[in-house]
Amino acid sequence: MDPSLEVRGLAYAYPDGHQALYGVDLTIARGERVALLGPNGAGKTTLVLHLNGILHGGLGTVRVAGLGVDPADKKSLREIRRRVGIVFQDPDDQLFMPTVREDVAFGPANLGLRGDELDRRVVSALTRVGMLEVADRPPQHLSFGQRRRVAVATVLAMEPEILVLDEPSSNLDPAGRRELAEVLTSLDVTVLMVTHDLPYAAELCPRSLIMSGGLIVADGPTPDILTDDELLRAHRLELPFGFDPAAVAR
Amino acid sequence: MSGATTSLGRLFLPGATVVHRLPPQCKLVATVAFVLAVVSTPREQVWAFGLYAMLLAAVAATARVPAGVIARRMAIELPFVTFALLMPFVAHGERVTVAGVGLSVSGLWGAWNILVKGTLGVVASILLAATTEARTLLLGVERLRLPSLLTQIATFMLRYTDVIVDELRRMKVARAARGFEARDIRQVGVLARSLAALFLRSYERGERVHLAMVSRGYDGRMPVLHGDARASGAQWATAAALPAAAALVAATAWMVQWTHL
Numbered sequence: 001m002d003p004s005l006e007v008r009g010l011a012y013a014y015p016d017g018h019q020a021l022y023g024v025d026l027t028i029a030r031g032e033r034v035a036l037l038g039p040n041g042a043g044k045t046t047l048v049l050h051l052n053g054i055l056h057g058g059l060g061t062v063r064v065a066g067l068g069v070d071p072a073d074k075k076s077l078r079e080i081r082r083r084v085g086i087v088f089q090d091p092d093d094q095l096f097m098p099t100v101r102e103d104v105a106f107g108p109a110n111l112g113l114r115g116d117e118l119d120r121r122v123v124s125a126l127t128r129v130g131m132l133e134v135a136d137r138p139p140q141h142l143s144f145g146q147r148r149r150v151a152v153a154t155v156l157a158m159e160p161e162i163l164v165l166d167e168p169s170s171n172l173d174p175a176g177r178r179e180l181a182e183v184l185t186s187l188d189v190t191v192l193m194v195t196h197d198l199p200y201a202a203e204l205c206p207r208s209l210i211m212s213g214g215l216i217v218a219d220g221p222t223p224d225i226l227t228d229d230e231l232l233r234a235h236r237l238e239l240p241f242g243f244d245p246a247a248v249a250r
Numbered sequence: 251m252s253g254a255t256t257s258l259g260r261l262f263l264p265g266a267t268v269v270h271r272l273p274p275q276c277k278l279v280a281t282v283a284f285v286l287a288v289v290s291t292p293r294e295q296v297w298a299f300g301l302y303a304m305l306l307a308a309v310a311a312t313a314r315v316p317a318g319v320i321a322r323r324m325a326i327e328l329p330f331v332t333f334a335l336l337m338p339f340v341a342h343g344e345r346v347t348v349a350g351v352g353l354s355v356s357g358l359w360g361a362w363n364i365l366v367k368g369t370l371g372v373v374a375s376i377l378l379a380a381t382t383e384a385r386t387l388l389l390g391v392e393r394l395r396l397p398s399l400l401t402q403i404a405t406f407m408l409r410y411t412d413v414i415v416d417e418l419r420r421m422k423v424a425r426a427a428r429g430f431e432a433r434d435i436r437q438v439g440v441l442a443r444s445l446a447a448l449f450l451r452s453y454e455r456g457e458r459v460h461l462a463m464v465s466r467g468y469d470g471r472m473p474v475l476h477g478d479a480r481a482s483g484a485q486w487a488t489a490a491a492l493p494a495a496a497a498l499v500a501a502t503a504w505m506v507q508w509t510h511l
Contacts, residue, residue, distance in 0.1 A: 014306040052465055078467055092413050098385045098405060107466035108382045109473030118475075138385075140412045158466065235457055 002066035004030045004162045004190035012058030013095045020046040022214040033191040035201035035210035038211035039236035044194045046165055047107040052084040053077050065161045082111055085155025087164045091147035095139035100150050145176025155158050162190040198239050202226055202248045210235055260403045269313035272480040273388025276489035276505040281378045283493030285371045287500040293363040295503035305495055306373050315380045325374045334364040384408050402472055414452055
C-alpha cells in the first residue's frame with residue numbers, strides 16, 4: 001500500500017531568492033498522526049503549501065497516496081487537492097461562505113457533487129466534528145473553538161487522504177483545545193499537524209518531525225524527541241514550564 | 251467577536267407576512283421595476299408621487315414594517331437632501347421670491363425631482379431590506395443570473411464586514427490604550443495610518459482566503475449550491491402588484507402631461 005504522503009528531496013526558493021526548503025524527505029504511512037515541529041521561519045508553511053501544489057517549481061517530488069503532485073496537470077491537481085485537506089490557522093480565512101452548511105459544501109461541490117450526495121457529505125462531516133447543530137448559522141456567530149472545528153469539517157467533507165493542520169491549538173481556550181483533541185483522535189484519517197505546541201503534539205501524535213532551516217532534522221517517537229533537551233534547544237523549541245513528556249508517554 | 255446583531259443583519263426585520271415569504275428574485279425585480287416607474291414619471295405631476303407613496307405605505311402595512319423604523323433608516327438619504335436643498339439657490343433661469351429670498355424656478359423643480367424620487371427609491375429599498383435577509387437577497391441576485399463575480403464580491407462583503415469592523419475596533423482600543431484621543435483635525439494623520447494598516451490587513455486576508463479556496467478546489471467559479479428554486483407564477487403575480495400599479499400611475503401621469511402641454 002502506498003504511504004499517505006511521500007516527499008523526496010523537496011527544495012524551494014521564493015521568487016525573491018529566499019531559499020526556504022533545502023531538500024526535505026519524509027514519509028507518512030496511512031493512518032499515522034504526525035507532528036511537524038519547528039521554530040518560526042523553519043519552512044513549515046512552505047512545505048505545507050507544496051503538499052497540494054499551491055507552491056511548486058523547485059526540485060523534488062511530492063506524492064499523495066501514490067499520485068504525484070504535478071501543477072501542470074489540472075485534472076490530477078484537483079484530485080490532489082481532494083486528497084490533501086489543509087486546515088489553515090485562522091478559521092476566518094477558512095470559513096468564507098455565508099453559512100456553515102454552505103462552507104462545508106464548498107469543497108465537495110467543487111469536486112462536482114450535487115444534491116443528496118452533497119447533503120450527505122455535509123451532514124457526515126459536521127457530525128464527525130460535533131457541529132451539526134450550527135449548520136445554518138453564519139460562521140461569524142460561532143465561538144473561536146467552534147469555528148476551528150467547522151474548519152476541520154470543511155476539509156473532512158472532501159474525504160481527504162491526509163489532514164494537514166496548521167497550528168490547530170492556537171488561540172483556543174483549554175476546553176476548546178480538549179474538544180478539538182477529542183475530534184482529531186476520533187477521526188480515522190492520516191494527520192500531519194504543524195505546531196509549536198509541544199504538549200499538544202505529545203497528546204495527539206505518536207510520531208514527531210522537527211523541521212529547522214529548511215530541513216527535517218529529527219524524526220522519531222514523540223516522547224523520545226520531547227525528552228531530548230539538547231535537540232529541542234538547538235532548534236528553538238521549549239517545553240512549557242512544569243511539563244514532563246515522560247509522564248504523557250505512559 | 252461581535253454578537254448576534256451584525257452591521258448588515260440589523261436591516262432585516264423577521265416576520266412571516268406575504269412580503270417576507272415571496273422569493274427574493276421576485277422582490278428584487280419588483281423593487282427595480284417600481285423605481286423605474288417612479289423615475290420615469292414627469293416631475294410636474296405631483297399627484298402621481300402621492301400615489302406612489304400610498305403604494306409603498308400599503309406594502310409597509312402588509313409587511314408590518316413600522317413607520318418609525320422606515321423614518322429612522324431614511325437618514326441615509328440626508329447627504330442627497332442637502333445637495334437638493336442647495337439647487338434652488340444656485341440654479342440659473344427664471345426666479346421667484348419666497349420670504350424675501352430669490353429662488354430659481356428650475357432649481358426648485360430640480361430639488362423636488364431629486365427629493366421625491368430619491369425618497370421613494372430609498373423607502374422601497376428599506377422595505378426590501380427589512381423583509382429579505384441579506385443572504386437571501388444575494389440568492390435572489392444569483393437566481394436572476396447576474397454576473398457571478400458581482401454576487402461573489404457581495405457575498406464576501408457580507409461575510410467579512412464584521413471581521414473588518416472588529417479589527418477596526420481593536421485598533422481603536424489599541425490607540426486609546428496608548429493615550430490617543432481624536433480631538434481635532436490635527437490627529438487625522440494617525441487615523442489615516444490606521445486605515446492604511448486596516449487596508450493592508452484586509453488585503454492580506456484576501457490572499458489567505460483565496461489560498462484556502464484554491465486548496466478546496468476553487469477554480470474561479472463558485473459552485474451552485476442552491477439548485478434552481480424557481481418562483482411560481484402566483485408568486486411572480488403577487489410581487490408584480492406593486493410595479494404594475496406604479497406603471498399604471500406613470501402611464502396616467504404621462505397622458506396628463508401630454509394633454510396639458
